Amino acid sequence: MSRGIRWTEFKPYEKNLVKVLGDLEADILEALWKLKVVHVRDIHREVAQKRKVAVTTVATVLDRLFEKGLVERELKSTGGLHYEYRPSITRKQFENTIVRDVLRGLFETFGDSAVSHLINRAGIKDKQKIEEFKGYLEKLKQERK
């Protein structure tokens, strides 16, 4: 998972990106994915369509997303000193890293329970596939040692 986000922060009962981010963080990241490279005011305009928020609040949250490694920023001097923000990770990459890290965390912590639940959930009956899962679990355990 991206730097600064841990699988233990995963909130299963929340919706969409709020499962791993704060409300505003999620909205800002969504806006960045939509707008690509932008000024803080553009992000603010986009987010303000959904919720009442100040531009300085958006700026502060952008600092937090930068620290989490989800946002990149470049200092520009044309038209006054300002940052140009862009997402440092695509939506697909973000989703993949969350799924990978959450599953890894679950397997590491809850081992057999996590595997059997996943097998039942996916409706896997093929013995070979089940063995593959078990093998994967063993590999994870070995890695931890």
Next chain:
Amino acid sequence: MNNSILILIMPYLYATLLSLIMSAAVIIGLKLVRKQAYKIRTMMLVAPLLGSVTIMVWVSSLCFIHRLSNIYHLVCGQISLESVRFICTSLVTLAFASFGLAVSSGMITYYSGDKIAIHLFHAKPLNQSEVKEIYETINSLSRKAGVRPPKLYLIERSTPIILTVGRRNSPTIMVSVGLLESLSSKELAASLAHEISHIKNNDGLIRTLASSLKFATPFNLLGYLIEPAIYREREFLADEASVALTNEPSELISALIKISEAFAVKTKGVFFYGLAMGFFLESPLRGGLFNKHPPLEERLNRLLQLKNLAEKKKECK
């Protein structure tokens, strides 16, 4: 308790009691002074801290001399040597250590606070060519205020931050990228005027002095209320002086609201803001006796009063 031990403790008890009475009298007395008399209120607040330090140094010196003169009795074993040594050394040492620590930390903050803050924020100097308009505003406001134009440093953060560090004759204003991109040029000018007012009012020295005096008298618990009260008075004074420089109370009001909104979400690293005099050292949305900045609502109310006053003056003309 052994009489000899009491003799060693009593001066400190009296000194503490006296310090507390002085501090309490000032805190109550402040209610009688006009709210806008910031300079008088500052002097009133500094007085009990200064008085407490004087009493504590005097008592500690006497105790130290008394201790030396009592060595004969202690050696002869009239009282428990261990207990007396413990109480005597702990109180005298604590008093002197607090004083020494307060003086040295005050000196470090006053003379090197700017370097520490620049290092902590990883701030970089801003050239005139990069931000010509901002430098023009700073130079014009400094000329009006009669102070040396401060150096300008950039904090590479999106959170809006503005703070002043350094001494009156070598001041530095630090601004974050987030502040420059969030405020309008007039709001920025009002914020810079607030910081330049801190320089004009020599708040770096006054605040360092207040903190040092508080640390020097650890027994005076009311000092922990008085020190932030001094900070708050200086903030009000800087707001007032800022309006006098720009004649734009509305812009400062707007800037204050915008900056305070940045604190609507929890921020990391707020601790570092405490090293210097900034707009906000802690959440401006939360008031309190220990808060070094006045509550936003109170600041806005006083600025609105200034705005109304300015409008009435205009009408009279």
